[in-house]
Amino acid sequence: MHRRTFLQTLGVTASLALSSRADRLYATESTAAMPDLVAVKNGEPEALFDRGIEALGGMGRFVKKGQTVVVKPNIGWNAPPERAANTNPRLVRRIIEHCLQAGAKEVYVFDHTCDAWRDSYRNSGIEQAVKEAGGKIAPGHSESYFQTVAIAKGRRLREAKEHELILQSDVLINAPVLKSHGGAKLTVAMKNLMGIVWDRGEWHSSNLHQCIADFATYRRPDLNVVDAYNVLQRHGPRGVSTADVANMRSQLLSTDLVTVDAAAAKLFGVDPDTVDYIRIAGEMGIGRKDLENLQIQRITL
């Protein structure tokens, strides 16, 4: 056994022990006692996630034995991990490991990328991370994978073509990276869901912010994990160089994607109400952005 594989197994076993402990701890509590938002900082991506998911009741709360899981990171751009244009591959790997430990049958990872998908999957480091963790990297670059669904509660967006994996999987874990965005100001959890849609180009020409909020009414992810380890502070969503990146070593976890977006906005340093789709989503009642009234668990490692 290679040393690295050994260490990985060790880490996995350790966290398995941790999460089973967490299961025991929370076994008697109802989910109502769970925090609405967990914010972790001052750690590496793996450690942040281990503590964050533990505080949310462990992965066993979201993934049951034999279920299929789809993890949707941001793999939009042909850029290396240090540029923070995509979700950190180390976080993606850790999420998959937790899912498999919780008994997931399959863990799929995909994105409908902006740059050429092959380059983006590869250079983001995510393809390799997924393979090493035992997940399956799935394609998202061909219209044949997408099916039209109705957005019943949409105001502007009435239908969208959604990736079949989202329709078929039991669990959806949304794993965006927090970064600045030229068009939408900020991209976090709701905006990341544009990557499970085929015909998103039309959103740009028909009120982008309303469309993003509308689509969030369709299927709320079971879990949102916001990667704020490296944060692209400007020139997003693509970034120009590593000079645009701040090492914030943080992570946010929540089942509510409006909550997690509002918290991410504050972490980024902008008022959530100045990001139109967050404001609209709050008004539409898709989720809660009144952080002051929510139960937040703050963890500093």
Place this chain on the structure above:
Amino acid sequence: MNQRWLKKIRVVAALVFLALSTLLFVDFERIGATPAATVAIYPQFIPSLLTFSQTLAWGATGFLAVLILTLLVGRVYCSTICPLGTLQDLVIRIADRLRPPRRVKFRYQKPHNRLRYGLLALTAGLLLGGSALALSVLDPFSNFGRIAGDLLRPLYVAVHNGVGQGLEMLGSYGPFPLQWKMPPLTTLIFPTVFLLGLAWLSAVKGRLFCNTLCPVGALLGLVSRFALFKIRIPKDACILCAKCSIHCKAGCIHLKTKAIDFSRCVACFNCIPVCEAHGIGYARSIPSPRPPLRPGEKGVSRRALLRGATTALLGLTGLAGASDSAAKPHNRTPTTIANPSPGPAAPPGAGAIARFNDLCTACHLCVSACPYGVLQPALLEYGLSGLLQPRLDYATGYCSYECNRCGQICPTSAIAPLDLVAKQTVQIGVAHFIRANCIVYTDHTACGACDEYCPTKAVHMTPYRDGLRIPEVREKLCVGCGACENACPARPHRAIYVSGHSVHQRAQRPVVKPLEAKDQSEFPF
């Protein structure tokens, strides 16, 4: 003397080269970065020669190896290395299956020396005078590339993706679908007509293309006249069974004189195993007196060569004049809502369009290799001298800031290999913004798709009104990648478009300012 094994080796080698070359063009992703690609490209004569003329690099000495091989044993290039040659052999085999069996497969053909050496001189003359047009049209490797890359690739992609879809129904992903972006259909006319013509010619007349139109065949024909070993008929052993002649797809075996025109022999060795006397085969070439010319047959005289060269030069001056005015694109400032037709953009590494037009033989390997689908064959965008050469078509894709594959793979170095850092400051054109077309202006809604995709932030958003932001172009930072034009959702006329430079410029590197430090000691919520 038994040399029947020669044919077996030839068939295996030819199939290997054909398979590698085909795979390279239809599925670049699979072998493009492997040594197999080098094996397929290194010995290709014209690409290697053109690269060597630019770089004098060891990696481009394939044409020298071919010349040495030809000086030893004749035109082995034509029977094994050249994928277009093997393609013709395949056509002959398929035609033989389809038609009634015939005893006489081929007959002796008269040489068309004036035609083949004239075309060789024309091609060389045009090339020296600065136009690769004749090469583009006649070079066997480039013609094969257009057949495989332009015509076969879409079929391959369809079958590949069909299989992938089948596997997916069985519940497993992979092989992932390949993408193919349709080129302008008019650019498919030439390869289609060429393929049909070539198929007909080879089915009826064997390797006549190689001994009339192909400039590489003509040049190697000249060289093979001086080959150390040649295929010969031992006059005393020959029983005149005629098997060699009726199996010779080059039609170069003249039975009456028991002579082989080795300059036209493509070294397929089909004559060797069929010889009833087991006589025909390689023999050390001995300087012999010139065989007397048969009546009605003309040798290559010095005068004929001279005449060919003159024709070539005459053609050259006409063409050079024509291409001069047409090949130089001019940038027009947009004044109306409809985009002015912008100058064509050549791939980074082309340097200047005039240089690029001189070196590119339009093999379309870069078109196959480009993962972004931005490289598409031009029709007359560059003018006649750039016929079928690749240009950047921003409607089908954009040039990725992180990609330099086209220069790495270009077999003729028309697209010079640039390392990624150097490539990122080459300005192949400049983006122009038409405010009146912009969705922010027309629909009064947020967009910013161009800014999202811009790798250097040459396109950036500036305050507009009511909190909206509208794009602005900083030309100095623009590399002309066209990501903005490709992403712009405005129709029918986009709000931002790239106009190519006739001579590539240098873009400024984006200025790197440090971020303002933020207090991160407390959670802000």
